[in-house]
Amino acid sequence: MILALWLLAAFALPLFPMGWLFNRVLASLPVGWPQALAVLLIPQLGVAALRATHEGWDLPSQWAFYGALWVLLSALFYAFRALSARELGIWTRLLASSGLALTWLDWGSGATWPATEVFVLSWSLPAALLLLLAGALTRRLGGAYLGLQGGLVAVLPRLTASLTMCALALLATPLFPGFFALLRAFDRLPLAFVPLLMPLPLLWGWAAGRFFQDLLFGAYRGEPVTDLGRGPALLIGIALAAFLFVSLLGSGVGL
Amino acid sequence: MDSLAACVPFLPIASGLVILAFLRRHPRGAARLSVGALLVTFLGAATLLGHYIIAGGVEVLDLGGAWGSLWLDPLSLVLWTFVSGISLIVHVYSVRYMVEEPGYARFFALLDLMTAVILFMVGAADLVTLAVAWFLVGVLLYFLLGHDHTRPAAGRYAFWTQITYRFGDLPLWFASLILVERYHSLSLPVIFARIQAHPGVLLWGLPVPLLAGLLLALAAFARSAQFLLHTWLPYTMDGPTPVSALMHAGIVNAGGFLFNRFAPLFEHAGMALHVAFAMGLVTAVVGSALMLIQNDVKRSLGYSTMGQMGFMVMECGLGAFPLAVFHLIAHGFFKASLFLGAGGVIGDARRHDGVPPDPIYTSVVERRPAKPSRLPWLVAASLTVLVPIVVIGLSHFFVAEHLFYEQGVVVLLFFGWVTGAQALFAAHKMSHQDPWRLMLGILASFVVIVVGYTLISHYFGALLYPDLSESRGLYQAASIHMLSFDGLVLSLAALFVGGWALTFFADGLDLASNLQGRGRGVYLAIYALLSREMYVADIYAFVSQILLRWSRQLNVWLGWC
Numbered sequence: 001m002i003l004a005l006w007l008l009a010a011f012a013l014p015l016f017p018m019g020w021l022f023n024r025v026l027a028s029l030p031v032g033w034p035q036a037l038a039v040l041l042i043p044q045l046g047v048a049a050l051r052a053t054h055e056g057w058d059l060p061s062q063w064a065f066y067g068a069l070w071v072l073l074s075a076l077f078y079a080f081r082a083l084s085a086r087e088l089g090i091w092t093r094l095l096a097s098s099g100l101a102l103t104w105l106d107w108g109s110g111a112t113w114p115a116t117e118v119f120v121l122s123w124s125l126p127a128a129l130l131l132l133l134a135g136a137l138t139r140r141l142g143g144a145y146l147g148l149q150g151g152l153v154a155v156l157p158r159l160t161a162s163l164t165m166c167a168l169a170l171l172a173t174p175l176f177p178g179f180f181a182l183l184r185a186f187d188r189l190p191l192a193f194v195p196l197l198m199p200l201p202l203l204w205g206w207a208a209g210r211f212f213q214d215l216l217f218g219a220y221r222g223e224p225v226t227d228l229g230r231g232p233a234l235l236i237g238i239a240l241a242a243f244l245f246v247s248l249l250g251s252g253v254g255l
Numbered sequence: 256m257d258s259l260a261a262c263v264p265f266l267p268i269a270s271g272l273v274i275l276a277f278l279r280r281h282p283r284g285a286a287r288l289s290v291g292a293l294l295v296t297f298l299g300a301a302t303l304l305g306h307y308i309i310a311g312g313v314e315v316l317d318l319g320g321a322w323g324s325l326w327l328d329p330l331s332l333v334l335w336t337f338v339s340g341i342s343l344i345v346h347v348y349s350v351r352y353m354v355e356e357p358g359y360a361r362f363f364a365l366l367d368l369m370t371a372v373i374l375f376m377v378g379a380a381d382l383v384t385l386a387v388a389w390f391l392v393g394v395l396l397y398f399l400l401g402h403d404h405t406r407p408a409a410g411r412y413a414f415w416t417q418i419t420y421r422f423g424d425l426p427l428w429f430a431s432l433i434l435v436e437r438y439h440s441l442s443l444p445v446i447f448a449r450i451q452a453h454p455g456v457l458l459w460g461l462p463v464p465l466l467a468g469l470l471l472a473l474a475a476f477a478r479s480a481q482f483l484l485h486t487w488l489p490y491t492m493d494g495p496t497p498v499s500a501l502m503h504a505g506i507v508n509a510g511g512f513l514f515n516r517f518a519p520l521f522e523h524a525g526m527a528l529h530v531a532f533a534m535g536l537v538t539a540v541v542g543s544a545l546m547l548i549q550n551d552v553k554r555s556l557g558y559s560t561m562g563q564m565g566f567m568v569m570e571c572g573l574g575a576f577p578l579a580v581f582h583l584i585a586h587g588f589f590k591a592s593l594f595l596g597a598g599g600v601i602g603d604a605r606r607h608d609g610v611p612p613d614p615i616y617t618s619v620v621e622r623r624p625a626k627p628s629r630l631p632w633l634v635a636a637s638l639t640v641l642v643p644i645v646v647i648g649l650s651h652f653f654v655a656e657h658l659f660y661e662q663g664v665v666v667l668l669f670f671g672w673v674t675g676a677q678a679l680f681a682a683h684k685m686s687h688q689d690p691w692r693l694m695l696g697i698l699a700s701f702v703v704i705v706v707g708y709t710l711i712s713h714y715f716g717a718l719l720y721p722d723l724s725e726s727r728g729l730y731q732a733a734s735i736h737m738l739s740f741d742g743l744v745l746s747l748a749a750l751f752v753g754g755w756a757l758t759f760f761a762d763g764l765d766l767a768s769n770l771q772g773r774g775r776g777v778y779l780a781i782y783a784l785l786s787r788e789m790y791v792a793d794i795y796a797f798v799s800q801i802l803l804r805w806s807r808q809l810n811v812w813l814g815w816c
Contacts, residue, residue, distance in 0.1 A: 023816035081813075084806035090815050153404050173394055174387040183383070186432055191458065194432055198425045205421035209397075209414035217401065217410030251383075252321030 005049045012046025013104060013120070014097040016074040023093050031089060031144070032135025036128040039093075043100050043120045050107055050116075068105060068189070072196050075101040079203035086214060088134040088144035088163075092127050095170055095207060098200070099123035099178060102185050109188035118250065119184075122177035125243060126169035129236060133163050136232075140225045146211065150218020155225055158233040160215055165240050167211055171204045177247040256306055260316050260327050263299045263335060264374035266292050267342075271367035274360055285360035286350050289367050293343045296370070300335035307332050308718070315380045315444060322387075322441060326380035329719050330515055330580070334377040337584050341504045341591055342370040348595050349497040356495070362402055366501070369395045373505060377512055381441045382431040385516075389427055389474075392506060393420030400494035400502075412490040419487045423477025427513075430470035437463045447519035454523040468524025471517050472531050475571075479510025479564040482538040486792040489545075489557035496598050499553065503560045504591035508583035510564065514571040515580055515719070521571075522728040529735070532572025539565030541789070548785050552597050560590060573663030574733030577716035577726070630690045632759070635683040638694065640752070643675030646702055650709040661730035662740050669744060673751050675701055680755055 010018035022042065029035045078098035085091040099122070106119045134144040136159060141149060153160040172178035182201070186194055270292035278285040307313075307329060316325040325331070346366060353362055372395060376388035393416070400413035435441060437456050438449045456463045475481075480488040488507065492499055514521065514531070521528060542562030549555035563586045570579040630638075647668055682697045683690075720726045734740070787793065 020813060020816050024814075027816055080802075080806055081810050082806075084803050084810055085815070087815075090810075093816075150407065151404055168394070174390050179387070179390075183386075183428075186428065187435070191433060191436055194429055198429060201428075202418075202421055202425060205418055209417055212397070212401070213407070213410045213414055216404050217407045219405055 002053055005053050009046045009049040009053070012042045012044075012049065013100050014074070014078070015071065015101055015104065016077055019074060019078065019097050019101065023097060026093050027089070031138050032132060035089065035131040035135075039096055039131055040124050040128045043103070043124045044117070046100075046103070047107075047113070047117055047120055051113060064108065068108060068193060069196070071101055071104040071108075072193065072200075075099070075197075075200055076203065079200055079207065082207040083203065083210065085207075086145055086147045086210075088137060088146060089131060091146075091207070091211060092130040092134065092170070095204065096123050096127035098204070099170070099172070102182070105185050105189060106181070109185075111184075111188075115184075118177065119181045122172075122181040122247075123170065125239075126166045126176070126178070129166040129239065130163065130170060133159065133166065133228075133236075136228055137163075141222065146214035149220055149222045150214070151216070151220040153216045155220045155222075156227045158230070159228040162228060162233055162236045163215060164212065166236070167208060169240060169243065171208050172201065175244055175247055175251070177243065177250065180247060180251040256303065257314075257316055259299050260303055260325060261318070263296055263303065263339075264325070264371050264378060266296045266299070267367040267371035267374070271364040271371065274364040274367065279360045282354075282359040285363050289363035290343070290346045290350060292367060293339060293346045293370065296374075297336070297339040297343045300332070300339045300374075303327065304332040304336045315442070317380075322381045322383035324380040324384065324442070325375075325378040326443060327378070329721075330512075331378040333580065333584075333719065334512060335374055337587065338373050338377065338505050339370065341587055342366065342373075342501065344591060344595075345497045345501045345504075348500070349495075352497060352598070353495060356403070358402060362399075362495070365395060365399050365402075366497075369399060369501070369506075376509070377516075380443050382435060382443065382446075383441055385443075386424075386428055386431055389509075390424050392509070393417055393424065396420070396498075396502065396506060399498045400491055402495050402498070406493065409493045412487065412493045415487040416491055419477050419484055422484070423474045425474075426470040426477075427474040430467040430474070433458060433463060433467050433470070443516070450520055450523060462523065464520050464523035465526055468517070468521055468527030469530065471513055471520070472527045472534075475510030475513040475531075475568065476534055478513070479507055479568060480538070480561050481510070481534050481565065481568060482541050483791060485538065485542070485561050486788070486795065488561055489549075489554045489788075492551075492553040492557055496594060500591045500594035503556070503594055504587035507560060507564060508567070508587060511567045511571060511579040511583045514568075515576050518576050518720075518725065518729060521576075522725070522732050525732040525734075528572045528574060528729075528733040530572070531568050532733070535565045535567070535569030535572050537565070538562070539569060541565075544785055545788060548782070552601060553594070556590065556593055556597065560586075563590070570667070572733060573666050574661065574730035575663050575667055576729055577719040578667070578712055580719060581712050581715045630683060630694060635680075635694075636759075638698070639676045639679045639683065639755070642679065642698060643672045643701070643705075646705050647671045647675065647709075650706045654709050654713045661727070662734045663730045665740075665744065669747065671705070675705070676751075676755070680758075 007018065009015075011021050014022040025042070026035055026038055029038055075098045078094045078101065082091055082094035082098065085094055100120065103116060103120050107116050111119065137144040137156075140156070140159075169176040169178065172182045186197060189197065270288055274285045274288060278288065307327070313326075313328045316327060318324060346363070349362065349366065353359055356362065369392070372388050372391045375384060376392060379385035379388060397413045397417040400416060401410045403409050434446050437458060438446045438453075440446050440449070450464055454462065454464055458466055477484045491502055494502075539562050542558050542560075542565050546555050546558035546562060549558060563582070567579045567582050567586070570576075570582060651664070651668065678701065679694070679697060682693055716726065735743075784790070
């Protein structure tokens with residue numbers, strides 16, 4: 001039973017090689033709402049599975065060391081793979097996997113359950129919004145493959161602005177919760193691990209650069225398309241603002 | 256004063272957010288609000304600085320949380336005034352310059368947010384605020400540099416900047432984590448007090464200040480475009496001119512700021528200062544060499560900034576921390592004016608090629624002047640070598656004699672001597688009808704500049720570091736063994752004098768025809784190396800292509816899941 005729970009957690013909080021299954025399940029769902037809901041709910045399932053094990057990270061210290069190393073390598077592996085992804089759905093899935101894998105470190109360092117759930121939401125909420133927007137993009141352009149049509153900002157300003165902000169949130173940009181979650185993970189790890197974790201933000205930054213290059217720059221030469229409505233854009237803006245506000249409160253800033 | 260201090264960095268944030276929320280369709284209103292907010296910010300910062308100069312007193316403005324505190328010390332107040340002043344100039348310039356660009360209101364909002372983030376960065380009193388602001392500068396700069404979405408090149412070079420900045424974020428985070436772990440506080444004043452009390456705390460067998468100092472120096476190198484981390488700087492010219500001005504005048508100076516902010520730590524990290532000196536020296540030489548062969552005004556200015564940043568980091572490496580701040584401010588003003596004037600100069604050059612169309616006028620201008628002459632070589636050599644050393648030496652002797660006992664100051668005086676001698680030598684090489692008049696004019700300018708610079712930099716140093724022991728501690732940390740130092744200075748002096756002699760007698764030795772022979776190949780190889788900007792960007796592009804190919808291959812094997 002315990003083994004099944006561990007495997008469920010490794011699937012839902014994507015740890016290589018179970019993370020492959022996580023990505024496969026997401027990819028098999030229809031684009032848009034189903035994928036967005038899945039990326040919100042499956043990681044929560046992982047947290048519940050970890051909770052059910054009641055074990056924490058009380059493995060022998062050598063196991064804990066190799067476990068933490070495996071988590072770090074998983075996160076780096078998905079971030080590295082995101083560099084070459086140009087389809088918005090794949091890009092989002094791989095980066096979400098990279099961030100969500102770090103939940104194991106948070107849990108392993110003895111974080112409280114609410115804190116771990118917030119940690120998970122830091123990655124899964126922006127990923128869900130991005131997958132929703134990938135659906136919107138697919139409906140307009142027939143696919144969410146970036147780079148084929150440059151300069152989307154000229155024809156889809158609201159959609160690209162929403163995509164940009166959600167991508168920044170997913171990539172742990174201050175002041176979004178991912179940044180503080182990452183700092184917390186850094187802070188709780190033994191210092192010897194920190195140099196291993198350091199390339200992670202660099203890979204995320206690289207992935208972001210390629211994403212923005214494909215999304216924002218160039219001249220659009222496709223068919224005329226309609227932008228995201230004011231209502232949905234406003235809703236996404238409100239969601240991100242609320243996310244930011246909660247992040248600031250949770251980070252302990254003096255306001 | 257506390258509430259005014261709290262308002263200074265928040266005002267541009269408020270202005271930026273109001274523009275984004277309500278004024279995106281009202282470009283004129285956005286520009287007016289933005290300029291007005293910056294004017295008030297600048298006046299607020301100047302008032303705080305004035306209040307400090309008159310009344311004194313350093314305080315930490317704690318907003319009551321785990322982070323978000325501001326340190327109102329001389330460094331913050333001076334840089335607040337400088338940054339808001341430069342930003343105000345850039346804002347005012349942008350009002351007309353950017354008027355025909357799409358996204359006018361967004362541009363002002365981003366400028367406001369960038370200014371606010373820099374103000375938070377230089378005023379941060381805790382490590383989290385510093386790390387957040389340090390990171391956000393890179394993010395906002397990316398969007399400012401990529402303001403023109405229609406040009407893929409703008410995005411590409413904005414990405415180069417962003418990824419280098421991200422590379423520089425990581426050592427800062429690591430250093431912060433080490434300091435928090437070993438000194439048990441997020442607050443910078445508290446950490447510095449504990450470092451003074453316990454500088455010998457170890458991590459992995461190394462003193463923590465040294466380890467953190469090396470990491471902080473690396474973070475500073477990335478921000479200030481030191482050699483191998485410099486490729487982004489010359490290419491940021493693809494961004495709008497006001498952004499280039501803001502970047503070259505303010506943002507790129509973050510390295511010098513970081514050294515000064517962590518000065519109490521660097522007092523115990525001599526090796527980090529030596530590394531900074533070496534890196535700054537290499538960057539200054541490479542930046543200046545690359546600047547000389549550019550044929551594009553803005554890129555030439557970019558490489559000039561790289562060279563200046565090298566000098567600034569080198570000054571930190573010598574322990575002359577306040578001089579680095581003075582340098583960054585002086586460089587900021589002159590580089591901002593050069594960038595803001597560059598567009599007009601390029602426009603003028605396109606309209607007028609500078610060749611007088613009138614043949615009579617041309618013949619008059621091109622008429623050979625009366626036979627030029629030069630000073631006798633012995634007089635010229637004496638003036639060139641002796642006058643700078645006498646002027647620089649005397650001016651420092653009268654202002655602060657104790658500085659002569661610091662190695663860092665001696666090295667800077669040495670550079671001053673070389674630069675001054677170079678200027679006089681160049682003047683001598685110019686043929687002129689009245690060589691005495693030319694030389695006396697240059698000597699008079701030289702005296703005014705040196706005396707002025709010495710006085711200003713001395714009083715500025717006293718403002719930033721009122722505690723003399725701190726200044727001395729930094730110079731001591733930057734010192735090396737006396738014998739090695741003397742040998743280094745003497746060999747460098749011999750090298751420079753030999754170089755001048757070689758140039759002076761170049762005609763007699765017939766160097767030009769020698770270059771046509773064996774030396775020609777070496778000359779061409781060096782020229783090719785420099786014209787390809789030392790292949791640094793090419794190597795990075797090659798390595799990144801390999802990594803991308805591996806990433807793609809992995810994804811193909813795993814079915815993109």
